[in-house]
Amino acid sequence: MRLRNKPWARDFMAEHPDVLLAEPKKMNNGWRDLFGNDHQIHVEVGTGMGQFIIGMAIANPDINYIGIEHFDNVIVSALEKAIEADKPSNLRLFRANGVELAEIFSKGEIDRVYLNFSDPWPKTRHAKRRLTHETFLKLYESVLIPAGEIHFKTDNRGLFEYSLVSMSDYGMKLRYVSLDLHAEMPEDNIMTEYEEKFSAKGQPIYRLESQFSN
Structure with missing residues (x-):
């Protein structure tokens, strides 16, 4: 994927902490508290521009969804889509590398992992x-x-x-x-x-x- 530089991305993401978390590692063992329920948590590693994870969140309001993407210039597009979808309450996004999963989640916090393309x-x-x-x-x-x-x-x-x-x-x-x-x-x-x-x-x-x- 050729990434177009978006110098405004960091500032834009910082304006929407209710959807895109700046420090996900602080949530380790606290994700269900963040969502405020005991629903399942499904995580997409490499969420790209967010069409899948946002669509899943809208279609399944009784499941919590988290989208992880490594690049600012990509995940900011997912954030824009989430805003257009009125920020589903069962959706969170953050920027991280997949190798950091064990620092972000504790054992048993996730029910399902999606790997798409x-x-x-x-x-x-x-x-x-x-x-x-x-x-x-x-x-x-x-x-x-x-x-x-x-x-x-x-x-x-x-x-x-x-x-x-x-x-x-x-x-x-x-x-x-x-x-x-x-x-x-x-x-x-x-x-x-x-x-x-x-x-x-x-x-x-x-x-x-x-x-x-x-």
Whole structure:
């Protein structure tokens, strides 16, 4: 993704602390208090411009959603969309790197992780950077509830095949696998910006749901 510089992004984000948190690490073990309820918490790692996580928050008001994005120039677009959607009360955003999850959440604070159209890092020497590599699976497991879930979507067949093997080798249970999601098009499918773009070109969308062992 080529990022257009937005020099106003930091100031704009600081004006909306009710949606975009400046210091998420301070919320470790306090996320349910922040939301003010005991609902499930679902986290999207790499939320991009926010279409998916905001759509999910609107469609499922009894679930709390958190979108994490590493780049200011991207997450500010998600913030703009959240404002346009009247700031759903069950939605929070923040800027962070996925490797920081264990500093931001405590064990059992998260019920589900979403990985949508992650960077495939196609070169073998970069495999450890893939968000479905064993290192990241251990990280997700460290903050999820027992038997927590990962829901994963991509247009990249190589990454999908790698993820199936990685999760199986880790001992995860594959609960759902689709090699062409849009041929089935579940009614509850919320598309990301990339998903709309790739599916419009006729590219198949791959999806899986996996679960950690108790």
